[in-house]
Amino acid sequence: MGRQATRMDVNGKSYARVVDARLTLADFLRHEINLTGTHVGCEHGVCGACTVLVDGRTARSCLMFAVQANGCEVTTVEGLAPDGKLSVLQQAFIDNHGLQCGFCTPGMLMTLTELLRDKPEPSEPEVREALTGNLCRCTGYAGIVAAALDAARRLRDEAEKPGAA
Amino acid sequence: MKPAPFDYHAPRQLKEAAELLAKLPNAKILAGGQSLVPMMNFRYVIVDHLVDLNGLDELRGIMVGDNRLRIGAMTRQRDIETSSDIARHCPLMTEALRHVGHRQTRNRGTIGGSLAHADPAAELPAICAAYDAIIHVASVRGIRQVSFRDLGAGYMATTLAPDEMIAAIDLPIWRRGHGHGFQEFARRQGDFALTGAAALLDIGSDNVVRHATLTLFGVATSPVRVETAEARLIGEPLTSAAIRAAAAAARQIEPISDIHAGGEYRRHLAQVLSLRALNDAAQRAGVEA
Numbered sequence: 518m519g520r521q522a523t524r525m526d527v528n529g530k531s532y533a534r535v536v537d538a539r540l541t542l543a544d545f546l547r548h549e550i551n552l553t554g555t556h557v558g559c560e561h562g563v564c565g566a567c568t569v570l571v572d573g574r575t576a577r578s579c580l581m582f583a584v585q586a587n588g589c590e591v592t593t594v595e596g597l598a599p600d601g602k603l604s605v606l607q608q609a610f611i612d613n614h615g616l617q618c619g620f621c622t623p624g625m626l627m628t629l630t631e632l633l634r635d636k637p638e639p640s641e642p643e644v645r646e647a648l649t650g651n652l653c654r655c656t657g658y659a660g661i662v663a664a665a666l667d668a669a670r671r672l673r674d675e676a677e678k679p680g681a682a
Numbered sequence: 683m684k685p686a687p688f689d690y691h692a693p694r695q696l697k698e699a700a701e702l703l704a705k706l707p708n709a710k711i712l713a714g715g716q717s718l719v720p721m722m723n724f725r726y727v728i729v730d731h732l733v734d735l736n737g738l739d740e741l742r743g744i745m746v747g748d749n750r751l752r753i754g755a756m757t758r759q760r761d762i763e764t765s766s767d768i769a770r771h772c773p774l775m776t777e778a779l780r781h782v783g784h785r786q787t788r789n790r791g792t793i794g795g796s797l798a799h800a801d802p803a804a805e806l807p808a809i810c811a812a813y814d815a816i817i818h819v820a821s822v823r824g825i826r827q828v829s830f831r832d833l834g835a836g837y838m839a840t841t842l843a844p845d846e847m848i849a850a851i852d853l854p855i856w857r858r859g860h861g862h863g864f865q866e867f868a869r870r871q872g873d874f875a876l877t878g879a880a881a882l883l884d885i886g887s888d889n890v891v892r893h894a895t896l897t898l899f900g901v902a903t904s905p906v907r908v909e910t911a912e913a914r915l916i917g918e919p920l921t922s923a924a925i926r927a928a929a930a931a932a933r934q935i936e937p938i939s940d941i942h943a944g945g946e947y948r949r950h951l952a953q954v955l956s957l958r959a960l961n962d963a964a965q966r967a968g969v970e971a
Contacts, residue, residue: 519689538690538732541719560683561720565786574760574789580719581790584690585712585734628786649871650784 523587527552528596536583542576543567545583546593554594554623558652565651568624569593575631594623597630605675606630606668615664617655624651629665637673641666685722692734696741696820696849699733703845704822706731711847713756713795716787741794741849744768749855755794755818755848759806760785762793771855774812774862774880778805781864784872794848797830800838800904802938803874805866807834808899811907812880813853820849834904856893860884861967863959866900867951875900876943877951879932881959883920885967891915896928896956901937901948908932908956920969929957 519538523545524531532550541560546552546569558564560579567578570592597604606629609615616622625648632639632647639647644665645658653661691706693699703709709731712718721727735741741756746767753762762768763779782788782796782805796806797817810817810830817828819842828841835841842848866878877900884893894915896908911928918924930953937948964970 519687521690537687539685539687541684541723544684561723562716562787565784568786571789575786576790577716577786579723580715580787582690582715582719584692585715585736587692631785646871647785650786 521584523584525583525586525589525591527591528593528599534583538582538584540583541579542569542571542581542583542586542591543578545586546578546591549583552593552595556620556623558620563652564621565624565628566621568627568651570627570631573631575628592627594626597626604630605671606633606664609664609668609671610661613664613667614660615656616660621651621653621655625653625661629668633665633669633672637669637676639665639669683723685719686725686728688729688732690732690734692737694737696738699735699738699847700820700822700845702731702733703847706733709733709844711735711798713798714758714787714791715795716783716791717795717799717801735794735847746771746855751853751855753793753851753853755797755850756792757794759783759788759791759793759796763788772809772813772853774864774882775806775809775853777862777864778809778880781805781866781868781872781875781878793851797833797851798840798842798848800834800840801874802837802903802905803876803878803900805875805878805899808878808880808897808905810851810853811899811905812882812895812897814895816852817848818850818852819846821846825849837903856882857884859967860893861963861965861969863962863964863966865955865959865962867955874942877901877937877948877955879952879955879959881956881963883915883960883963883967883969885920885964885969889919889969891918891920891924894928896932896960898932898935898952898956901935901952903938906935908935910934911956920964925960925964926957929953929960932956 524533556566558566562580710729712734741754745752815830861883863881866875880897896911899905911931932952937945939945
């Protein structure tokens with residue numbers, strides 16, 4: 518019952534599979550194409566650990582079916598460091614103690630990647646509001662907020678550097 | 683935490699979707715999926731067929747008419763939140779949307795889905811109640827219009843037939859310069875409202891209230907218009923005493939009592955939030971009451 522073809526681009530690479538219609542996008546990423554960076558916490562849209570970008574917008578991948586992503590461009594946490602080089606935001610997480618166990622980190626990174634793209638100079642309340650959809654049980658959020666603000670500063674500095682692309 | 687198996691249908695046209703809904707047994711409509719899919723993952727909802735409306739471009743978009751806004755049912759909450767047309771003509775909606783879930787859920791969630799889900803604490807049904815929205819309902823029998831007031835049928839239930847879907851929402855455009863206020867109390871940003879209040883005030887140059895609505899949500903099975911408050915305000919000069927009296931009328935509701943908040947606490951919130959919402963609306967309409 519309910520087998521269906523789906524084809525999507527994930528981190529710039531095309532994948533085509535025939536899957537159960539009930540397979541969530543999160544499980545597709547983890548089990549069909551072995552991108553296990555996307556974490557699955559609550560499976561009902563509360564914790565935010567499974568957040569990915571679908572056509573450039575954050576979405577909870579546990580609340581989408583893989584068949585719905587047919588024709589979409591998906592970016593996962595693996596797509597933030599394509600050549601193994603950490604993104605500015607990822608480095609800022611390390612430098613500011615933005616993670617401890619790391620379970621929530623992929624979702625945090627995707628949420629903040631979208632925020633910093635759309636709002637290069639977020640205030641601290643704006644960062645905190647953006648993070649309301651992602652739960653962390655280790656850090657108390659302080660390190661994550663600091664990392665986001667630090668990354669925003671570094672990205673602005675980079676953009677202002679002469680000769681910057 | 684995985685949904686039960688189902689057959690998936692992705693129609694491209696409204697007609698096709700209506701025909702699928704008319705013929706498939708135990709079918710459910712998938713809009714943004716931000717409430718339905720959790721319920722499917724929990725297996726509160728088990729369907730044989732899922733009809734996904736995300737491919738229906740004709741149900742997406744915001745149109746500004748002479749005296750009304752039309753919002754396609756599949757328009758994403760995030761797109762309504764960031765729409766300059768909505769901010770200009772219906773700023774109450776823009777403000778309310780900041781309280782709807784989180785950005786990740788607003789990126790997917792739709793206005794039609796929110797109305798069909800009919801959560802008592804949801805913001806978008808409250809806005810539709812505040813504006814006396816007209817809902818366009820589509821099926822193989824064509825399109826019918828129903829006032830938002832007649833869409834609800836108790837706790838998380840609507841009068842929609844199983845083969846019907848919401849196609850669009852019409853909101854009347856209030857006069858430029860009208861005031862709006864939106865207040866919600868929740869334990870955390872993005873949580874379900876324990877109680878919320880939405881106020882609209884149209885005030886004439888003589889400081890007399892021409893039109894007013896006061897809506898509460900999170901207090902009953904569906905949004906509640908505080909008609910006694912509205913009746914007290916309309917036709918009278920807007921003063922701080924009038925606003926206080928109107929807000930006090932919000933206490934007359936019989937609120938629900940649950941694990942999140944007792945009825946008496948919700949009644950208190952209803953009055954306090956109504957007062958703040960009406961004051962915000964008065965100020966935005968240019969009246970220092």
